[in-house]
Amino acid sequence: MKIKKVKKTKATLTNIAPKVISGGFYDLSDEEIEELRDTVGVKYPEKNKYGEKLFDANGNIPLTKEEKDSILPLLEQKFEEVLDILRISRNDPNSTHTPARIARMFVNELFAGRYQKPPITTVFPNRKNIDELIISKGIEVMSVCSHHWQTISGKCAIGYIPGKHILGLSKLSRIVEWFSRRGQIQEELGEQIADYIEDLIHPRALGVVIKAKHYCMISRGVKGSETDSLMITSVMRGLILEDFNLRNEFLKLIEN
Ligand SMILES: [Zn+2]
Numbered sequence: 615m616k617i618k619k620v621k622k623t624k625a626t627l628t629n630i631a632p633k634v635i636s637g638g639f640y641d642l643s644d645e646e647i648e649e650l651r652d653t654v655g656v657k658y659p660e661k662n663k664y665g666e667k668l669f670d671a672n673g674n675i676p677l678t679k680e681e682k683d684s685i686l687p688l689l690e691q692k693f694e695e696v697l698d699i700l701r702i703s704r705n706d707p708n709s710t711h712t713p714a715r716i717a718r719m720f721v722n723e724l725f726a727g728r729y730q731k732p733p734i735t736t737v738f739p740n741r742k743n744i745d746e747l748i749i750s751k752g753i754e755v756m757s758v759c760s761h762h763w764q765t766i767s768g769k770c771a772i773g774y775i776p777g778k779h780i781l782g783l784s785k786l787s788r789i790v791e792w793f794s795r796r797g798q799i800q801e802e803l804g805e806q807i808a809d810y811i812e813d814l815i816h817p818r819a820l821g822v823v824i825k826a827k828h829y830c831m832i833s834r835g836v837k838g839s840e841t842d843s844l845m846i847t848s849v850m851r852g853l854i855l856e857d858f859n860l861r862n863e864f865l866k867l868i869e870n
Contacts, residue, residue, distance in 0.1 A: 669728075671760040671797025672806065677729040682721055689717035724758050727795030733788035737815055740776045747819070747860070748780065749773040751868045753787045759830050760797035768826025768844075771868035772807070774817035775853060775860075781815055800824055800847050808849040819853035821864050 662668055669675055677685075693713035697704065704710050721729070751771035759766050770790050774781075793806045808822045825846045832840050854861050 671728075672793070672799075672802055674728055674730075674732075674792075674796070676731045682729055685721055686714075686717050689721065690714045693717055723795070725796055727792045728797075730792065730795075732810075733785065733792050735785040735789065735814060736782040737779045738782065740778055740780050744776055744780065747773045747775055747864055747867065748783075749864070749867055750783050750786045753790045755790060755794050755803070755824055755826055757794040757796070757798045757800075757803065757826075759828060760799055762830035762834075763797065764828070764830035764833060766794075766798060766800060766826050766828050768824060770804075770807070770825075771821075771823045772811070773819075773821045773854070773864045773868065774811065774815075775819040777816045777818050779815040781811070786811075800826055800828070800845055804847045804849040808851055812851060817852065819855075819857075819860060820849075820851040821854045821861070822849040823847070823865075823868060 660668055667675065690713045693716045694704075697709065697713060702709050702712075704712075749771065750773075751769070753770040753772065755766065755768045755770050757766040758764065772786050772790075789810055790807055793803055793810070804822045804824050808820055811817065811820060811822075823846065825844055827840070827843060828845055831843060850861060854864055
């Protein structure tokens with residue numbers, strides 16, 4: 615007897631979307647909906663309707679000023695629609711120019727790092743063969759979480775033992791800023807910063823520690839209190855990962 619092959623239908627956006635829209639998922643929490651979508655293996659388009667390549671929220675494709683400016687009216691129009699749907703009257707003088715304001719804020723500030731070229735980083739030769747930790751701490755982290763588009767605000771500390779090159783210290787904050795001004799999750803932000811520095815100067819040891827408040831937790835009142843909640847992530851590479859004493863020294867030096 616021949617076994618009949620069951621034809622598998624590929625999960626696509628079109629065959630899952632109606633379920634979502636018809637309200638079948640409405641009882642579930644955001645997280646549960648996300649999980650469900652993940653398990654179905656939905657494939658989303660790689661390009662937008664203008665034929666432009668889409669990329670991760672914390673990715674980067676540099677745009678010219680003209681290209682960035684051309685995004686603004688399109689975005690403004692969409693945010694007008696958002697206000698409409700939320701039934702916010704633009705006769706309210708505080709809301710009249712809100713769509714344009716939000717559009718500029720995302721393109722030029724909150725997501726600026728998605729569209730900017732990498733910062734110019736000055737690399738110097740390690741002439742004195744420095745073999746100790748070089749640390750910069752208190753670097754401002756102002757970012758937006760990819761999941762809810764709410765503020766992530768905190769500080770970053772970076773420490774490294776140089777190889778052949780050292781970095782201009784002020785440049786570290788530029789690097790952190792460039793990666794922060796995107797839709798982020800803190801875990802990946804730390805990794806991106808570490809990867810970038812590693813490629814740039816190939817240090818013998820590298821540590822990136824971020825301590826930040828996540829307003830998607832605080833403002834939604836899920837778990838966090840504004841004063842006490844803090845997320846801490848650390849990335850350790852090279853000698854600092856292998857050498858327990860070195861890691862302790864680094865962690866001690868970056869304490870407040
Ligand atoms: Zn979030």
